Ligand code: CTP
């Protein structure tokens with residue numbers, strides 16, 4: 001267990017972890033959502049707490065018990081996730097965006113439940129893009145010194161391999177580290193295990209072999225600690 005090797009290297013540090021998947025409501029009972037279970041984010045929060053950090057866990061629609069010794073902030077939508085993360089980031093030493101924010105939200109949310117019509121027709125749903133929280137906090141100069149980590153679940157395609165896409169996303173987001181998962185098989189969702197490459201804006205590339213989400217969490221915190229300025 002790596003936590004017994006380095007039990008206090010996050011002592012006195014304030015870290016923020018987001019976890020889960022956001023929901024974008026169409027009406028009071030329906031939403032657009034995604035398959036994120038929150039397991040990796042919760043593993044990151046537990047690992048950080050075990051290494052002595054003060055942890056704020058911003059949790060979106062996760063059905064997991066609150067980790068001991070962690071402050072949990074519950075959110076549903078990407079707008080709420082953004083608000084909670086931006087607020088907590090102001091005083092944080094590190095931020096890990098393990099959540100899967102919905103990229104789009106319905107342009108309008110109906111106050112009343114949307115009803116079927118008798119003619120068999122279906123409504124069209126118009127979407128608009130949500131704000132990019134990771135890019136926003138990475139480009140915000142006022143977060144001076146905080147180490148910012150993003151995640152990317154990619155399937156390689158004609159435009160590039162999983163790692164090419166990861167490198168490009170790291171540059172676009174402006175974060176310090178990007179944890180890249182190959183999800184071509186769809187296997188990581190809800191799984192206890194993970195396998196990833198941690199890319200650094202400094203050119204670093206750390207391959208994490210198939211293992212528990214807790215083991216990956218500890219590698220991520222190792223890389224964060226390495227990048228603290230003081
Ligand atoms: N992210 C975010 N805000 C969003 C969307 C994503 O902060 N509105 C964060 C995620 O938490 C993750 C990282 O950005 O840490 C990458 O998410 P991903 O969905 O891979 O990136 P996108 O920019 O949404 O690109 P794509 O079109 O590939 O989904």
Ligand code: CA
Nearest residue numbers: 100101102103
């Ligand atoms: Ca996305």
